[in-house]
Amino acid sequence: MSSLVSSSHTKLLLIATMAILLGGAIQGADQSQRPTNVIVFLADDLGYQELGCYGQKIIKTPSIDALAAGGLRMTHFYSGSPVCAPSRGMLLTGKHSGHAYVRDNRNPKGLDKLKAQYAWEFPGQYPLPEGEITLAEAFQSRGYATGAMGKWGLGHFGTSGDPNQQGFDLFYGFNCQVHAHNHYPRFLWRNATKEVLPGNDRTLSGETFSQDRFIEEAIAFIDSHQKDPFFLFMPFTIPHLSIQVPDWAVQWYANQVEEEDYEHRGYLKHPKPRAGYAAMVTYLDYGIGLIMNKLRALGLESNTLVIFTSDNGPTYDRLGGSDSTFFESAGLMRGLKGSVYEGGIRVPMIAHWPGHIPPGITSDEPAAFWDLMPTLLTMTGHGEAIPPNLDGIDLSPTLLNKGHQPPHDSLYWEFPAYGGQQALRRGKWKAIRQNIFKEGLQTELYDLETDPSEQNNLAAKYPTVLLSMEKLMDQARTPSAQYPFKHLDPQ
Numbered sequence: 001m002s003s004l005v006s007s008s009h010t011k012l013l014l015i016a017t018m019a020i021l022l023g024g025a026i027q028g029a030d031q032s033q034r035p036t037n038v039i040v041f042l043a044d045d046l047g048y049q050e051l052g053c054y055g056q057k058i059i060k061t062p063s064i065d066a067l068a069a070g071g072l073r074m075t076h077f078y079s080g081s082p083v084c085a086p087s088r089g090m091l092l093t094g095k096h097s098g099h100a101y102v103r104d105n106r107n108p109k110g111l112d113k114l115k116a117q118y119a120w121e122f123p124g125q126y127p128l129p130e131g132e133i134t135l136a137e138a139f140q141s142r143g144y145a146t147g148a149m150g151k152w153g154l155g156h157f158g159t160s161g162d163p164n165q166q167g168f169d170l171f172y173g174f175n176c177q178v179h180a181h182n183h184y185p186r187f188l189w190r191n192a193t194k195e196v197l198p199g200n201d202r203t204l205s206g207e208t209f210s211q212d213r214f215i216e217e218a219i220a221f222i223d224s225h226q227k228d229p230f231f232l233f234m235p236f237t238i239p240h241l242s243i244q245v246p247d248w249a250v251q252w253y254a255n256q257v258e259e260e261d262y263e264h265r266g267y268l269k270h271p272k273p274r275a276g277y278a279a280m281v282t283y284l285d286y287g288i289g290l291i292m293n294k295l296r297a298l299g300l301e302s303n304t305l306v307i308f309t310s311d312n313g314p315t316y317d318r319l320g321g322s323d324s325t326f327f328e329s330a331g332l333m334r335g336l337k338g339s340v341y342e343g344g345i346r347v348p349m350i351a352h353w354p355g356h357i358p359p360g361i362t363s364d365e366p367a368a369f370w371d372l373m374p375t376l377l378t379m380t381g382h383g384e385a386i387p388p389n390l391d392g393i394d395l396s397p398t399l400l401n402k403g404h405q406p407p408h409d410s411l412y413w414e415f416p417a418y419g420g421q422q423a424l425r426r427g428k429w430k431a432i433r434q435n436i437f438k439e440g441l442q443t444e445l446y447d448l449e450t451d452p453s454e455q456n457n458l459a460a461k462y463p464t465v466l467l468s469m470e471k472l473m474d475q476a477r478t479p480s481a482q483y484p485f486k487h488l489d490p491q
Contacts, residue, residue: 035229036353036380037304038139039295040372041288042091042233044084044151044180044240045337047314047329048346050281058257058327059278063289064350067308070359071352072399078425079312080369082337082344082415084177085125085153087311087369088235092134092154092166094373094390097414098477102126102154104417105177106483114158118192122176125153126482127161135373136167138385139231145169147221149214150235153177157192164191168233172217173210180237181267183210183244204268209246211238215287219294226298235311236287239280241320242267249279262318273321305379306352307372313337313344334454340413340423340432341454351399353379358401365398366425368411375399412476416483424473430454431469437486443470 048054051061053068080090081097081104089102097103107123114120128134136146147170148163155161156175163171174180175189184206187194199207218234238245253275262273270276288308295301314329315322316336324336335341349367351357356379370392377386378394391412397405410426420436428449433441445459445466459466479489 034303035142035144037230037232037300038144038376038380039232039291039304039306040091040234040376041306041308042088042150042235043284043308043310043348044235044237045312045315046239046281046284046310046348047324047327047331047336048310048333048343048348049331050239050314050327050329051348053350054348055331056327058253059281060252061281061285063285063292064308067288067292067306067352068350070354071306071350071357071361072401073362074349074351074367074398075362075364076366077309077347077349078345078366078368078411078413079310079347081413082312082335082339082421083417084151084240084311086415088152089128089154091311091369091372092136092233093128093132094135094370094387094392096368096370096391096412096476098412099389099391101129101132101480101482103414103480103483105153107178108159111156111159114156118157119194120156120176122179124156124159124161124176127155127159128166130160130165132166133387134167135376136163136231136233138167138373138377138382138387139229140167140169142382142385143229145221145225145228145230146233147171147218147230148233148235149173149217149221150233151177151180151237152235153180157189162192170217170221173214173235174237180240182242183237184208185210188213204242204244204270205247209244211236211245211283211287215290218291222291222294222298222300226300234291236284238284239277241315241322243270243273243276243280243321244268245276245279245283249283250275252282253278262321262323264321265317265319267320270321274323274326277322278327302354304353305356305376306350307376308348308350308352309369310347313339313347332453338418340415340421340434342430342448342452345413345423353399357399361401363398365395365405366408366411367395367398368392368408371395410472410476412473414477414485414488416480416485420486422473422488424469424476426469426472429465429469431466431473433473436488440487441470443473445469 053065080087148168150173182202184200197208257274314324330343333343335343374392375395397403413423415421422433430446432444444457446454
């Protein structure tokens with residue numbers, strides 16, 4: 001372990017300790033009259049069953065488990081997409097993949113002048129358009145300080161998707177997803193300015209672990225805005241590959257997890273990939289614990305609505321050394337990242353707000369990323385800021401455990417990659433189309449009540465149900481010029 005990696009960890013512990021020591025002065029301050037803060041923690045490629053509170057047996061996640069014990073845990077909650085960029089865009093805009101602007105991870109072309117101006121080293125992804133209203137913009141328009149620390153993936157600086165043009169006062173982290181494939185980068189972005197990290201050269205380790213910088217910036221942001229309402233978006237980059245974490249953290253699992261030989265493909269090779277991956281998830285938990293400690297020290301926990309979720313399911317085929325089978329990362333569900341089967345899109349979702357959300361409750365209400373925008377704005381008293389024509393609904397009756405929850409008629413996904421995929425859930429029924437680009441529109445039908453692992457295709461047995469689901473699939477979408485979809489778009 002290098003001395004500067006050690007000092008980075010020491011700095012985090014110092015921040016946490018000072019927060020506890022200095023926070024008592026305002027701990028008793030009356031927070032009841034100020035607007036409610038919001039924090040959204042978004043893990044990257046974290047599987048449904050990789051948290052203790054969702055049944056994980058090996059990896060330890062005490063801080064996130066405590067959030068669940070003190071609030072609500074949803075068991076039928078879905079990401080926006082089975083991959084990163086579109087999923088994040090749907091969380092921020094309240095639209096599902098049949099209406100969202102960003103529907104895949106593709107990189108834009110024709111931005112050479114901007115690339116030269118901002119000295120981009122990585123391509124960035126398709127930018128959110130100028131007219132799109134994000135959750136950050138909605139909160140910003142209501143006087144909130146807004147910050148995002150982690151991975152963006154929704155447009156480079158100088159484009160319409162620039163995070164500063166989409167409602168964030170401060171962005172710190174990786175603008176491009178490709179840049180985020182290494183957790184010891186040479187630099188990170190502070191808004192449109194590169195912040196060089198000496199001692200990092202994009203190898204397996206370095207002097208500054210990017211996750212530490214996100215935690216430090218988040219704590220500093222909360223400290224700076226402790227008297228203001230704030231919206232803090234934390235799109236973490238772990239446990240997404242590469243498997244990288246400080247050596248001292250790997251020791252949490254090095255003697256507990258047995259490694260085995262495998263054929264390495266993609267990303268950097270870690271000498272202890274199972275232990276390293278488990279340590280990444282626990283390090284994510286550790287960072288969230290530090291941020292929650294800061295809230296408590298400042299007396300802000302009861303005035304802060306906290307959401308935790310993941311952008312899609314866990315990684316497949318031991319890519320980069322990951323091992324979703326060993327950790328049972330998706331539980332009994334079929335599919336992993338990149339798939340619209342349950343394992344690729346059903347994700348953890350925890351909501352925590354002491355004094356408002358009752359502790360220790362669980363909900364099996366089907367819901368998805370596009371519900372978060374109307375829900376968070378409603379629960380914080382800013383329902384008037386909800387943009388029109390969203391696909392999301394207000395989940396506050398579920399989160400607050402009060403009143404009747406109007407349900408979704410259906411939940412819809414389309415994914416113009418990995419062969420072309422489409423899915424729709426309505427009640428207990430789930431319709432899925434795979435390999436649309438090659439095989440056309442062949443629809444599978446599953447009963448999630450009796451077959452949560454999606455093993456028994458009932459399409460032939462229930463033709464009437466199948467036909468109704470196919471009609472809903474057709475009605476749920478509008479074609480996208482950026483993401484043309486063979487066999488779905490009008491010819």
